Amino acid sequence: MTSPMIQKDIVSACKIETVKAILDELNDDYFALLVDESFDVSRKEQMAIVFRYIDRMGFVMERLIDIVYVEDTSASSLKEAIFNLLAQHSLSPSSVRGQCYDGASNMQGEINGLKMLIRRESKSAHSIHCFAHQLQLTLVGRMDNLRDSQKSTIQVALDMGELTTGRGLNQQLGLLRACDTRWGSHYKSFNNFIIMFGSILEVLESLALDARSMDERAKAMGHLEACQTFEIAFMLHLMRDVLAITNELNKCLQKKEQDITNAMLLVEVAKRRLQVLRDDEWDSLIAKVSTFCIKHDVLIPNFEEPYVSSLRSRRKLANYTILHHYRVEVFCNIIDWQLQELNDRFDEVTTDLLHGIACLNPINSFSSFDIRKVMRMAELYPDDFDESNISILENQLASYIVDVRDVDERFSDLNGLCDLSKRLVQTKKHSNYPLVFRLVKLALLLPVATASVERAFSAMKFIKNDLRSQMSDDFFSGCLVPYLEKDVFDKISNDVIIKTFQDMKPRRIQL
Structure with a gap:
């Protein structure tokens, strides 16, 4: 238990199970990427990768998936690091439905920036310049x-x-x-x-x-x-x-x-x-x-x-x-x-996309709802709404708005899209109107700010500091992810972590 090698393996097991729990929340659904770079105390460039997604209960979640060392900060190198991470967790780049970065040219470049490289893999991965x-x-x-x-x-x-x-x-x-x-x-x-x-x-x-x-x-x-x-x-x-x-x-x-x-x-x-x-x-x-x-x-x-x-x-x-x-x-x-x-x-969001999202907003008893603008928004997600889905969506929207605005009083006190998502799941209407719920999730997936990434950078100084500046990248990442996602880590039983630790390599003795 006092062996540094054993301690690092236990830390790695903690991170593996934390990320596994996050991916279980994700449930192979769509997600958005929040990415930023920062130097740690040893002046190594670290890239934090955060997923924004909607969990099974309709809640918006932002979780740190990993923080990786990058030698080259060019857009192509960052894309390769992100895609390697996705492949490691059996996730497809085609599931990306939103991106949020700062204003650096390697991120926001209109020709070869990271946002354009990812858009080539997923046409529906709309990019937002971090509002903050x-x-x-x-x-x-x-x-x-x-x-x-x-x-x-x-x-x-x-x-x-x-x-x-x-x-x-x-x-x-x-x-x-x-x-x-x-x-x-x-x-x-x-x-x-x-x-x-x-x-x-x-x-x-x-x-x-x-x-x-x-x-x-x-x-x-x-x-x-x-x-x-x-x-x-x-x-x-x-x-x-x-x-x-x-x-x-x-x-x-x-x-x-x-x-x-x-x-x-x-x-x-x-x-x-x-x-x-x-x-x-x-x-x-x-x-x-x-x-x-x-x-x-x-x-x-x-x-x-x-x-x-x-x-x-x-x-x-x-x-x-x-x-x-x-x-x-x-x-x-x-x-x-x-x-x-x-x-x-604040003008980077396309007008049609923003108007469509505004029309889904349930404030004031869905007073802003406009089916034409919502349909125009759906057309901006070609990977999610083909021709057959478009006609089905229009019919679902017509029934949905009558239901939630005029019939079901449980939808009369909502204050935003987050409340709408939760209430649709609570009332089981997300299964009655699956395409409408998909639109609501796509609207919520568009990130607003990279604040979660910045929080990860703030936490770095507690893990890697002046007295402990030579940590290996794996050990550093293994410490940071469970530390930052404490609420997920706290729910993981010791038995699960012990099993992962035992399965990592042959052991001479059981932990």
């Missing part, structure tokens, strides 16, 4: 613009992420360095900056007094003077309000059971909230900023005076007021940038 990743790109795009137009102010807030306040491991607040790929990091940084503003000023004053060199003192004094300006106070509160909206959207997009229709609606909600902020909440923002400035002895400017930029001579006054600068050039511009980015990024 797209949302992060809208933030990155805006932050780049801000660095150019408001560099002297916003950079102070970003640089402050390098400061650490307090001691010990139990601090409730901290300032994270803003990162382009860390979801929510910008919102947390700005929010904590506002909450800790007084403490930050004290830290900067201490740094200036205790500086070892004139350069360090000058830098601390520069940050201190910049922080004690109305411009910094205004930018902090504006960015917090804008990022609070997108932060809520981001958290919703990362839910495993999230469906594509709800995701698009959530994006629309975020757009409308930003528009309301732009049109109606200027006065409330100024009131918050003014209260903040009074509390921290920051001078509030006269908004009717001409604006003087810190980058131009004070003798060259601008031909617009301070009010115009903050309301039009800063407030409106930042919100307009965010709205434009959201409009540009």
Whole structure:
């Protein structure tokens, strides 16, 4: 039992049975692929592969199947690794009904990207650019613009992420360095900056007094003077309000059971909230900023005076007021940038596919149902609906909508496609309308975000860390899969794992 070889075999047996239980849930049905790559602590490129599928009870599941080492990150190499994994578990690439990746060219390339290579094997494997990743790109795009137009102010807030306040491991607040790929990091940084503003000023004053060199003192004094300006106070509160909206959207997009229709609606909600902020909440923002400035002895400017930029001579006054600068050039511009980015990024789902899925949504007693649009959606899945199935589907849809909307009251309180899938199974209607249920499953299979993959990467540091950085790839994968899929692993009996361990190779003694 203390032999490293025996321990690794036991770990492998645990992983084998965990994956077997997941595949049993899958039940040889269709599934979607969620794939991403990341470096581990030893700087080896790892590819995590997650399956999204509908289990026997109609629940949407996202499960880590494996994490594999890849030397070459070209699309063809990634495809080969994925297909080898599928073959290992006796799964066919033709069963893939959805793909979700980040925006890397090897994933999203329109000619030889991974999504196109898999589409050649399965025409119905529609690809989604990870919504959470797209949302992060809208933030990155805006932050780049801000660095150019408001560099002297916003950079102070970003640089402050390098400061650490307090001691010990139990601090409730901290300032994270803003990162382009860390979801929510910008919102947390700005929010904590506002909450800790007084403490930050004290830290900067201490740094200036205790500086070892004139350069360090000058830098601390520069940050201190910049922080004690109305411009910094205004930018902090504006960015917090804008990022609070997108932060809520981001958290919703990362839910495993999230469906594509709800995701698009959530994006629309975020757009409308930003528009309301732009049109109606200027006065409330100024009131918050003014209260903040009074509390921290920051001078509030006269908004009717001409604006003087810190980058131009004070003798060259601008031909617009301070009010115009903050309301039009800063407030409106930042919100307009965010709205434009959201409009540009979230457009990769084909109109016919999205409209068809929206028509299946049971919200408001199936008020959006349109049989023509649903039939058009079915045509986008040629591997699942041939000519004979299309005519049968149309007849089933006509009976189905009368049943669930007008006859069976058990379908009157549904809040989305996930609820619909579960209720169809609970009421046994999935067997009455098998082709309709197939359409519902195909709609749910389209992934929204690679959050499950990101969770796998977050868990990697607990398995492979600085003190244990030379693990073999098999041992690493064997530890990670049961660790991440604890709920599946906990249901596997020890006897099953022992049997798998015994069957792996001849043993001199029974475990």
